Amino acid sequence: MNLHEYQAKLLLNRYGVPIQRGVLIEQKEDAEKAFAQLQEETGTTWAVVKAQIHAGGRGKGGGVKLAKNLDEVKTHVDNILGMMLKTPQTPGGLEGPGKLVRKVLLTEDVYYPDPETGEMDTNEFYMSILTDRAKECNVIVYSTEGGMDIEEVAEKTPHLVHKEYVHPHLGLQGFQMRRIAFNLGLSGAAYKSMTKFVNSLYAAFVGADASLVEINPCLKTSDNKIVAADSKVSLDENALYRHKDLAEWNDETEEDPTEVEAKKYGLNFVKLDGNVGCMVNGAGLAMATMDIIKLSGGEPANFLDVGGTADAQRVENAFRIILRDPAIKAILINVFGGIVRCERIAQGVVDAYKNIGDINVPIVVRLQGNGADKAKGIIDESGLAVHSAVTLQEAADLVNKVVAG
Incomplete structure (x- = not known):
């Protein structure tokens, strides 16, 4: 589950991570x-208006603006709130429709001169924490090149990207925090601030059951404070039962409406760009099905796992969701009867035909395993115009053939 920047900062601050403070705005008026409140709480004279959407690259799309006075705050809030913001990470990229900005975060200015010397001495770093499955441990990825696309930094200057692997049982050690601060070129008060920052950030990652915490930029201010000037946090949905307060932060308006509906039906669904609808039981089999469609020359339109306890009603709901995509030219149902019996799926197919009405796309069905014979009988006796296949390759070839007409 992805969080907005303002939510991510609230979460990180619970664990002692210093953040760029802000006030959320949902109405232009x-x-x-909000600006008066921000000035009272932080003492800032300038402010930054930041669009709140689940996508990176907001600044490039005009979703982040610096305001030097109240009039500029009002102008930027008026322009950004309600805009369709396009970034390289919004659906369709810069050529797509963009995302509607429903909230903006008004934040304090953290790029200020040292109060004692008057000198401007800030540094932007990159820092993230995620799980390295190959090494079976968490890893802290960091770089002196903050504020940039880390992928570009890794490609062009890989020596500037550092990794600190954390032992799953021993946890983050003091020498590792110090090594991170040293590799970032810090000393003195900034060095100490960074070690504390890393410690708190890792505590947040583990404590919130996050799958990703990314701070870009992680800022060293002119007076040697380390602050999360931006933040991106993704939570492991499988662990949300332990964080019911965080689960309530889910913003369904940022998700694909079809995926939201599928979740309510207990379906694992992800929309793709192809024209072959897939209905499969089991995530591994679903991935294999999409692979073989692709290898056979087709384009899968979705990932859809009906689960190991699927019944006829869930299959019907899956049909409705798949058919909502106007790009669909065929549907491949691939079920291996293990926990779920094949006849349940077959009955769901028959019920879907009856309840939905005209299904004007060809359907290829491959049912193997527990109850496959009974399932074949159910479909044969229904009189439905479906195509049967025995092997997975045969099913993929057949669905591509019917798509081609």
């Missing part, structure tokens, strides 16, 4: 009040 609240801009003046």
